[in-house]
Amino acid sequence: MSLLDIKSVSKTYGLGEGALTVLSGADLILNKGERVAIVGQSGSGKSTLLHIAGLLDKPTVGEVHLNNVSVDDFSDRKRSAVRNSTFGFIYQTHHLMPDFTALENVIMPARIAGMSQKDAVTRAHELLAKVGLSHRLSHRPSELSGGEGQRVAIARALMNKPEILLADEPTGSLDPDNADSVFDLFESLVKDEGMALLMVTHNPDLAKRCDRVLHLDHGHLTQS
Ligand SMILES: Nc1ncnc2c1ncn2[C@@H]1O[C@H](COP(=O)(O)OP(=O)(O)OP(=O)(O)O)[C@@H](O)[C@H]1O
Ligand SMILES: [Mg+2]
Structure with a gap:
């Protein structure tokens, strides 16, 4: 059953002559427990698509359905509540709050x-x-290594048992060895908790480990 259904979504930034259309008629269905990778050139609109999928941004045209319900007419308050209960987000850099400890x-x-x-x-x-950081509970982000920070961000994203994990180059800031081990961990947690994963990555090896790979090119998503 489709969990997330992005229907003919277009996104244009700005108005008039300076308008920039990033997505134009993009379609995407994410099923329960499915892992989908999105690849595409820098500037092709991958983060924009993830923001629309996670209700952080709205499409200019098109619809977003969650569990077969359109979210387009939801109030901002309802969008925030649904976002917090349905999605976990992992960004390229960890985006942890600097004044708070890992815990x-x-x-x-x-x-x-x-x-x-x-x-x-x-x-x-x-x-x-689970992410191997029981010995770093009281460390602040500035006192963690890059890989440790990313593992804290993974734990944070899983906290509310999200149905859908959205990851924007989750291992992009890590060296290859660390990227592999963080992704191994990430993959096993996604499987254990039965979550669906929508992940942007520039790493072809990581993309291949997903169930499907979609290419974003000139505003459209196509399957290879
Ligand atoms: N708020 C905005 N206003 C205007 N243009 C924007 C805005 N956000 C993004 N863009 C433009 O939209 C295009 C797509 O941006 P996006 O961040 O989605 O790309 P991306 O595929 O994630 O790239 P990267 O791989 O470099 O992260 C870029 O050309 C960017 O300059
Ligand atoms: Mg991006």
Whole structure:
């Protein structure tokens, strides 16, 4: 069953002569538990597509359906609530909050979603153990290595048991060895928790490990 259905989505930035159309009639279906990679040149609109998929941005034309319900007419408040409960986000760099410890960063999405502090701490401990960071709970992001920071970001993205994980070059800032081991971990967690994954990557080896690879070119998505 389709979890996420992006229907003929176009996105134009700006107006008039300076307008830039990045997506034009892009279609994408993501099924439950499926792992899909998106590849394409720099500037082709991959991050734009991920932002639209994750309800962080709206298409200029087209529709986004989640579990067969159109989200296009949702209020901003409802979009935020659905975003927080349905999606986990992992960016190229970790985007952790600098003044908070690893444990506090992981707990944050669950507290926003209304989980009790006790339950949130328990789940955050479990997830940080899964990513091998039980010994770094009280470190702030500046006190973590790049790979450690990315592993904290993975734990944070999984905190609310999202149905869909959106990852924008999740290992892009890591050296090849670290990228491989972070992706191994990432892949096994996605499988364990039965999540669907939509991942932008420039790394052909990582793309091949997904169920499908889609190319974004001139605003369209095509399967290779
Ligand atoms: N808010 C914005 N206003 C105007 N133009 C934008 C905006 N955001 C992105 N763009 C432009 O849209 C195009 C697509 O951007 P996007 O970030 O989606 O590309 P990308 O495929 O993720 O690239 P990269 O691989 O370099 O991350 C780029 O040419 C960018 O300059
Ligand atoms: Mg990008």
